[in-house]
Amino acid sequence: MGGCSRSDSGTATVGVPAAPAFPAGTNTWNGNEKLLRSEEEWKAALSPERFRVLRKHGTEAAFSGDLWNQHATGTYRCAGCGLDLFHSDTKFESGTGWPSFWKPIEAGHVGTTSDRSFFMNRTEVHCARCEGHLGHVFDDGPPPTGLRYCLNSAALLFEAKGR
Ligand SMILES: [Zn+2]
Numbered sequence: 001m002g003g004c005s006r007s008d009s010g011t012a013t014v015g016v017p018a019a020p021a022f023p024a025g026t027n028t029w030n031g032n033e034k035l036l037r038s039e040e041e042w043k044a045a046l047s048p049e050r051f052r053v054l055r056k057h058g059t060e061a062a063f064s065g066d067l068w069n070q071h072a073t074g075t076y077r078c079a080g081c082g083l084d085l086f087h088s089d090t091k092f093e094s095g096t097g098w099p100s101f102w103k104p105i106e107a108g109h110v111g112t113t114s115d116r117s118f119f120m121n122r123t124e125v126h127c128a129r130c131e132g133h134l135g136h137v138f139d140d141g142p143p144p145t146g147l148r149y150c151l152n153s154a155a156l157l158f159e160a161k162g163r
Contacts, residue, residue, distance in 0.1 A: 022082030027075070031108050035081045035130040046080065053154040054080045054132035057117075057124070062097030065153025070099065074160040076151075080132035083109055085156065086149070092142055099156065101149040102141045110149075112137060125149055 037045070042055045052058035062068075067076070076086040076099070086101040094100035104110040108128060115124035115136065125134045134155045141148030 022077075026082035027077055027084040029083055029109065029129050031128075034128075037130075042080070047154075049154045050079050053152045054130075054134075057133045058152075058154075059135075060098075060152045060154050065098065067099040067153035067156055067158055068097050070158055072158075072160050074158055075105070076101075077157045077159055078127040078130060078132055078134075079155055079157045080127060081130035082157070083127055083129050085109055085127065085134070086151075088161075094141075094148060094150065096150060098135065098150050099153055100141075101151070102143075102145045102147050104149070110134070125151065127155075 039055065043051055046054060049058075049060070053060060071088070071091075073088050075084050075088070076091075077083060078085055084105045086103075087105050090101045090103045092100055092102060111126050111128040111131070113124045113126070115122045122136045123138075125137050126132060127134060132155060133152075135149065135151035138148045138150060139146055
């Protein structure tokens with residue numbers, strides 16, 4: 001296979017941090033049982049940056065995350081619990097420096113709350129199962145939904161789809 005010019009050195013996951021291993025089946029959810037842990041348990045399970053974003057409603061600096069410029073085909077899962085949240089088919093280049101999507105994989109996988117912090121009136125977005133903070137949703141996105149889910153890379157795990 002020496003003549004093969006295609007790079008096969010794992011390029012599909014360049015720039016993507018090592019993903020925690022989630023048990024099989026954690027990417028789906030029947031909507032019944034939430035995955036709730038104490039703050040200490042989350043702290044032990046997550047990297048400091050993931051903990052800050054997911055559990056403390058932190059926001060990573062624009063263009064600083066691993067996923068805003070990720071264009072491979074695959075699934076974006078919750079970094080807290082492994083639930084499938086968004087698919088690359090609905091990701092778009094928003095120019096903001098944060099990974100942006102116009103629709104969740106399943107409406108029931110993503111919850112929203114009103115966020116009036118910093119004297120703004122925004123809609124916060126979180127994982128419906130573990131309640132981890134993902135980012136915010138705005139109504140200036142592209143068709144067909146007109147929504148812009150502006151998320152933190154640190155809240156997500158990208159799982160490239162095998163070709
Ligand atoms: Zn989650």
